[in-house]
Amino acid sequence: MKKLLDQSLRPLVIYAMVVLAVSIPVYFLIIDWIWENELDKHHYAIREKLEKRLTSLNLPDAEVGEMIGVLDKVQPGFSFSEAVSPRPDSAYTLIRFDTFMNDREQFRCLLTDIRVNGKLFRVLVETNMEEIDETILAIAAVTVFFFVLLLAGFIYLNRKTALRIWRPFYDTLAGLHTFRLEKGIPPPLPESDVTEFADLNRSLAVLMDESLASYRQQKEFTENASHELQTPLAIVKSKLDLLLQSRSLDKPQMQLLEEAYQAINRVTRINKNLLLLARIEHAQFDEQADIAVPGILTELAAQFSDRFENSSITYTEDAQELVLAANPVLLEILVTNLLVNAVRYTPAGGHVQAYVGKRELSVFNTGTMPLQEASLFRRFTNVSSEHAGSGLGLAIAREICERYGWRISYRFEGGLHHFTVHF
Structure with missing residues (x-):
């Protein structure tokens, strides 16, 4: 530059x-x-x-x-x-x-x-x-x-004069660097007696005010929509629970209710994931702490022991010391989504391995064919015709990585899916 x-x-x-x-x-x-x-x-x-x-x-x-x-x-x-x-x-x-x-x-x-x-x-x-x-x-x-x-002398005087003339521009630029939508307050812009810089500051002030207003409206809409959806979904789910416990239903009716129950569960997960994505995009997870990645990986992998056992999947772990400054909730969601993705695309009798290096976290799992890389981290896309999900897990993982400047990548090599987060 x-x-x-x-x-x-x-x-x-x-x-x-x-x-x-x-x-x-x-x-x-x-x-x-x-x-x-x-x-x-x-x-x-x-x-x-x-x-x-x-x-x-x-x-x-x-x-x-x-x-x-x-x-x-x-x-x-x-x-x-x-x-x-x-x-x-x-x-x-x-x-x-x-x-x-x-x-x-x-x-x-x-x-x-x-x-x-x-x-x-x-x-x-x-x-x-x-x-x-x-x-x-x-x-x-x-x-x-x-x-x-x-x-x-011309270069020196031109630099000195230009720096003095362009000082309001650099002050404005420094103010814009501190602007964050989640704070809700536009930074003060310096006053200038230069017409062009004064017009620039007025335009930027209007733009920031409009951006903050749109941000607040979007945030309120997301929170309200999620909250309003939770109540009817919970009611429908409880009613389906009562119907499933009824003994007067025949087998076809039970099957229909189970399909409806699964659909409601999927809608509930999508609603929670969309709310989570909105909160990540709105930077509502500002709290940070030093987190030992091997410890959180071992803890979360233990919660998948039943799923590993039910699918006859073997799980191994190789971890080195790695401490990150991040939000604990977001890091847990990231690791969980990678493990869920590995379990979903591992055939019965397969193998899942997690590796923690000096500046990376990798999850490998057995696979039969590569995933569709073009739409791998996009929302509401199924990357495999064999397994259907909500299409938000990897999108959430990518959003978390972008939040901290990390990089997530995928490759299929040697019959294994490789998902790696580079810190």
Whole structure:
């Protein structure tokens, strides 16, 4: 996950780095062009001065030739030669070995003509450009330094300013993190003089109030519906008990009553399970305690001894030390539902095994075919055509796991159903 401030800064930093990378060669080319242009102007100025001064001396041709010969030998950067006819000027850059510096150097050259006493001379004027390269590097280094300094300052100031501007948003976000429907009280949202944040807080306040109202209505409906259903179900069940005890009923009538009695029992279990699911979803099991999982597993497995015996199912248990901070009622329901599920899908003469590891609880049981994984933990779904249940046991187990951030998984391997809760 990336922070919002980083998302806004990243394109700016990338753009600045691209501009910096492009600016370095551009700086080099522009400065190099400026230097060459200035050197060419300087060379033409030297040419003009040289021609005027030599002409103004009014020396005989012989002395002019001697002076030019002396200049050609002792003056660095000049080279004279007699020319037959004028030629166009030529300005160029040359890299050659310099005997004075004893190294290869870069020179800016001007090859031009001058006329002294009516005699034409070809003049080569050279200037060493090594200092120009050093100047370009120095200017580029200083430019990069101040560019980086400017970018760092921009990032720092932008972060400081953005944090101050976005402070109401982060305060609102912190308040939302503490919001819980089961508490029934919306968290206070900070006031802000920024129009967008003020509108956001007003919208969130309305949304939380509406969510709390819907939560209260749903909670009241669930509790009332469950309570109202319990009374008629209990009455119907008691009436069926009385009818079953009657001796005036024949066998077909008794069979019909038994089917009705089983249906009422199933509806009663569904009603209790739905109420339990609603209470779990509404976080009405807030109490927590440190619970030893091996102890509660052994205690609950003992309650299934008759069912194991009636179905000729062997039960084994392998448990390591594991203590969880959870609600005791919910943990008992989770373990019970896993054991009930194992007994339901284990054929007669099969085997059920429970294992408690360092951070997991597994229940294995003998099976003939895999369960339907797509609908395994959904409500009111039968995952096997051979055994019918209320379709809520595994849904309740999954809801409990989600309540605590645990993960429940299933796989069929080696003729065994594997249900594992990863804590």
